[in-house]
Amino acid sequence: MPEHMIQLDKPRDWKSFFLQWEWLLVLIFILIHVMNSFLSPYYLNVNTFIRTPQTFLDKAFIVFPMTFIIILGSIDVSVGSTVALSSVIMAVSYNAGMPMGLAMVLCLAVSSLCGLFNGFLLARYHELSSAIVTISTMTIYRGFAYVILEDQAAGGFPGWFESFGWGSVGPVPVMSIAFIVCAGIFGMLLHRTTFGRCLYGMGHNHKACLYSGINIKKIKMIVSMLTGLMAGVTAIFLTSRMGSTRPNVATGYELEVIAMVVLGGVSTAGGKGKMIGPILAVFIVGYLSYGLGLINVSAQVLLIIIGGLLIASVLISNIRFSRKEQKKSSPALFGVEADEKT
Amino acid sequence: MRKVCVTVLAAVVIAAVLAPAMVFSAGAREEVGERHAYIFKNTGNPFGERLMDGFAEAVEEHGHQAILRAPDQPTAEGQIQIIEQLIAQNVDSIGISANDYDALSPVLRNAMNAEIAVVPSDSNVNPESRHVFVNQADPEQIGRTLIQGAYDMIGGAGQIAILSATSTATNQNLWIEWMQEELKDSRYDDVELVRIAYGDDLRDKSVAETEALLRSYPDLECIIAPTTVGIAAASLVVTDNDLIGDVHITGLGLPSEMAEYITNGACPFMYLWNPIDLGYLSGYTSMAVASGEITGAVGDTFDAGRLGSFEVVEAMDGGTEVLLGEPFMFDAENIDDWKEVY
Amino acid sequence: MLSRMRRMYQGAESFRELGLLGFIVLVSAGIQLRNPMFLTAGNINTLLVHASILSILVVGMLMVLLTRGIDLSIGSTIALSGMVCAMTVAANPGVPPILSLLQGIMIGLIIGTIIGLLVSRFNVLPIIASLGMMNIVRGLTYVVSGGRWVSAYQMPRPFLQIATGRILGVNHLIIIAVVIYLIAYYFLTYTRTGRQIYAVGSNPDAAEISGIPKKRVICLVYMIMGALAGLAGVLWVARFASAQGNTAMGYELNVIAAVVLGGVSLTGGSGKLSGVILGALLFGMLSNALPLIDVSPFWQQAIQGVVILTAVWINVVVKRRNEQQALLRREI
Structure with missing residues (x-):
């Protein structure tokens, strides 16, 4: 187990173990539940814990690969458009007579291809920043979705397809099960494999990884493709929940996902963060907006609260780490890529 | 020092989470009779605000509580989340101006299964997922009236163009279909529809599209814009380019937005229904369905306060609807009476 | 030897702008073939007016990107400043336009200062600080306006004149944009602070060691960006004669795309004003020309x-080739 390699905030004793960012998230998570149950008489019941997650879990699937990407010190804003494009292609091919199962596979294939294309551009032209590449592909993918479906909506899926977004196995929704499985896979991938260690390494010191013979291009491509793949998974669940799709679905998902990952304590400077943080953040943001929704707080107040929460939480982690941070060179936004020469 | 900072900031986060609790807990927990909810397309839309005013007026006349909600962006995803929250609160009825005809279907059927009255108005959902639709005006009538208006403005012959909202807007597309239908009449042989442009309800894009229309078709005589942002943007361009009298604008728009251009003659007349009345009627319809007074079947009649009595009729899509009435014409004579109202 | 290298390096740099210019010429020629109305005096004026607000914003974004930052909040800042100024003139029609402009700039400056302080003093990453502020400011705009819009009839003529008036036949917006360019050019090229922005961007550590007040410089660029966004908010509202809560939603991405088109790297330190102007122009041209040549929406x-x-992509390929050639020649 290469645990000794690169771990910035490795727990040394029980005190620093409990001072970790993730414990603060747990605290906030509990606080939100306490607050919500005070606020609304409709909050504290079984449904809240079993059925409610499926109202916000659809975009949460992208959180996993986005964590990888941000650990790499990179970013991907094209995910929302990837969701739209793959969802549109799935619907159109089903309507053209393709069996639904095959259409779903096609959806995942298309989204993976979208991711792969991002990855290819980033690996081949390393001086391009991930922000600009994905901003352009964001426009392109969404544009293709419009080209394909124009002003139409496509839907009319078979009955069983709806069970992805609405169905449950026993009392547990299908979506939650899928989320837990993915969380397990991605958690293992990040924390228990060489691949995961490479991610931290690349995020922490790109050059060192290059010189120690890690295939940086391959890793970049794999991560981008995983992002695409998970965007496809989101597309399936989202489409299933809506029963039909349009070229403008999932607008703005990318920023929500990035916000969750960052709230989860993953540093955009790269190389830092754990998988459990973003997962907690998904539930914090989800339950916070659900609880406030139950007392009918208006959308504009919600915007302000979530924005404030984002800044305040990052401020805390920054002040905590500021000593260590000062020793590192100032964190460039997407600057890691700049130093790379392949 | 650092510890102090962290403590202070942690307090800020906790406060940010708890602040709404202090503010909203007062009214949240007391039960007041029936609760009727209305969800508009997005927040910060004056048409929607007035519509919700009317809804609240109707509901409060009967001493019930009105819950007014809107997502921060005009997406079906946002509305689905709000509907889930309303179902959890067990409201008596949900009125909605839908962002998508089909995509809200699964969640609205859940609401109906929970014995919540579903009464869309302004923008419809499919017949399986509603009790009755409150229609502001017959789409056929809107489409035909607009073409007739344009016909009068250009004196029976010439080029006209349409500037719509987004290419996916359900209402606008329906109206445009009826406009094209009306144009098939032999009376319009000399009227040429040169292009349908889409301004996406964005100011800058609508202005750019109008400018392109004027450049590409120097002989253009009339632009029909069935959307508030579009009609105001088109009138602005005509005013700025000193084309008043050469190019006429008509369509559907808010009197407040259009007062300037109706007064200066860029837009001789335009149409709209009264959003306050529309909301008021939705409120009464919601209450009638929720109380079991009507079931939403054809032939049901109910009393709608100051608007008089209404009957449920068959809708074009196979469901049922209540028709508010004729769209109202605004011109230089009456615009000053309405510009302050909505 | 050294001077020759520098000359060649400069050649490569200006080649990039030339390439972009060539691209613009090529695109315009193509559009002109499709629609002869494109290169008429009237349309060029329209195009420039259309691109002017964008091109004011790219100046600020250029500086932010030079310091390796990013600012996603400007769309919201435009909305808030535009809304507040419009509400002010609607309530007091006597407010002179210059005060409205100042008011807008002040609002933007405050927002910019908050982001600047978060980024420079508290080491919050720019994308996060501005993302958070984007939400907060947008929410504030809705709260301030109470869901209402400010419409054309509520705005006094002098206020609208800010954007529609002309001096010697040239629209005010174009003049404001040109003035801002001249000031920015002088600032970035000839003042100490301007050069410090480049220094901080290309090597933050070296800049700090050589005594450049890094934090102050970084804070400053966000303040400039905020002020320009605030100014753009007033211009936007005066131009479109309407203020609404969702004004300029997502506009930040257009601005960033235009700046990057102009050859500014998001990794800081390099980028020229001339390139950025061309980028904004190309971007403005696309939104003007695509409807003109009857492309399906x-x-x-x-x-x-x-x-x-x-x-x-062309940018990168050209740059690579130039670097390769430079290397080859050096070996000889």
């Missing part, structure tokens, strides 16, 4: 994306 977005990606 459903294709417009895809085409825009492909053009941006192509421009960026």
